[in-house]
Amino acid sequence: MSLGNSIRHGAKWVFIGNTGSQIINFALGLILARLMMPAEFGTVATILIFTNLAGFVAGGGMGQALVRAKEASKRDYDLLFTVQFLIGLVIVGFFFAIAPWFGRWYANPEYADLLRVAALSFLVRPFVNVPSNMLHRDMRFKAKTATQLTGLVVYNSIALSLAYLGYGPWSLILAGLFSAITGALQFAWYARWLPGINFDFARARDLMRYGLLATSNNVVGYIQGQVATFVLSRTGDAAAVGLFNKARSLAYMPFNMVSGSAYEPVFRAIAQSADNPDRVRYLYLQSIQLGCLYTYPIYILLFWLAPEAIRFFYGANWLPSAEPLSILVFAGFFMSIGHPAGALLAALNLLGKELVMQVINLVILILGMLIATPYGINGAAWVLVASQFFGMIYITTIACRATRIGWLDIAKAVMPAAAHAAGLLAALVLLGELAGRFINGDFLTLAFYGTAAGLIVILSGLYSPFEAMRHESRKMLGLLWGRLTFAGNKKT
Secondary structure (H helix, E strand, O other): OOHHHHHHHHHHHHHHHHHHHHHHHHHHHHHHHHHOOHHHHHHHHHHHHHHHHHHHHHHOOHHHHHHHOOOOOHHHHHHHHHHHHHHHHHHHHHHHHHHHHHHHHOOOOHHHHHHHHHHHHHHOHHHHHHHHHHHHHOOOHHHHHHHHHHHHHHHHHHHHHHHHOOOOOHHHHHHHHHHHHHHHHHHHHHHOOOOOOOOOHHHHHHHHHHHHHHHHHHHHHHHHHHHHHHHHHHHOOHHHHHHHHHHHHHHHHHHHHOHHHHHHHHHHHHHHOOOOHHHHHHHHHHHHHHHHHHHHHHHHHHHHHHHHHHHHHHOHHHHHHHHHHHHHHHHHHHHHHHHHHHHHHHHOOOHHHHHHHHHHHHHHHHHHHHHHHHHHHHHHHHHHHHHHHHHHHHHHHHHHHHHOOOHHHHHHHHHHHHHHHHHHHHHHHHHHHHHHHHOOOHHHHHHHHHHHHHHHHHHHHHOOOOHHHHHHHHHHHHHHHHHHHHHHHHHO
16 A cells, blocks of 8 residues: 555544544533533543643653654564553552642542542553554554544443443543553454563663653643643632533544544654655645645534534533633634644654744743633633644744745645635625524524535535635535435435
8 A cells, every 4th residue: 555545544544533532422421411510520620630641751752752663673562561561650659649638639538539540540551552552653543443432432331321320520530441441452452462571771762762752742732731721720610620621622623533633644654754855745735734624614613603502412501611612713723734743743853843832832821821810711712722823833833944845835725724714604694694583493503504514615615716625525525425325225
């Protein structure tokens, strides 16, 4: 299989995995939102701030280093497992030791027990990470997707059952632990991997030179994502955290499904093509263009229908998250442009330059959140938008210099999506004036504007002045027609 076909095949399966994950989480989230209160979600979100941060340290970036490396042996993977398991033991001991203090800090002793149980996942993670990295290196994204979706089914089944029985935040913590065990077993089966021990720490130092930068970027990026949750948890209440996280998860959903799906295959492909500058430039610009083409229409629709979507799917208790959702969609526009640069810099071993940007952006984000505290979750949303804009400008500038392309090339890549997003918004405004008064109820509103938006995007794309948009519209129309024809043939 050629490199281009490998990328498309890999991106397809990562997209299926991400989309399936979003659909499963969304569907089960609807039920969980009615079984659990925002404060209970906020409690778990507070725990995860610290355990997820430790997760980046546990990985050490060595797995990503092996994915990028030209060669990787069984001994390398045994070394990766050994180091990650030892780090996991240290992390578990650390969390068990600080758990009582953690409970006192939040004036809730339940936090201590939740933290201890959540920490047990660090004993499972090496059994997940090593075979997952093996599949990533071989671009076997179909196997990774199958494992991801199975884990989600296990997670949501356990979470839903325990939430129904009244276990509150324990529902999510225990579901996460058991789904990790399921994922470890399935990853090992697909990769045909058995754990081994290797104490070649000289080789570990070589891998960690790259891994340290990768981990540092991941840690700083993660802290950026959790600053709002942490500030809100200390200055507001758990309900505010739950409402804000719901808005952010919905706003980031299009990005995670589309642009996020391209990261792994593009990272691996650019690493393989590092000696071919023209190929690297093509992959980078294409990832920007396609990411924007598919996410921008969804962001416009989220902006337009935020209150109706929140009220219909989650109920009146979650309605205060509608306004921050409509604000955070602007962050999505910038993320779709800036995110591919991260894959590019990681593949070209330029993570040091990205780290500088991440640290500067973190300082700006912290100061912004502290200033925006009196404005609640809406103020926090606007700070995130400003942070994403700054990050997009900075990291894209670095990527342009590394690939010797200009901002005009970036603008050309974004222009088809931006033009059609503006046209879609204008069409929705016009429809609102003409037909809005006749559409009553959240369901009818969502169905009407959702159907109209889909038709507008596909049909206007067919006559677009941009070839990229025409190509994608023909592809979507052909796929839809093929599905309808297939269904018709089955009936006959």
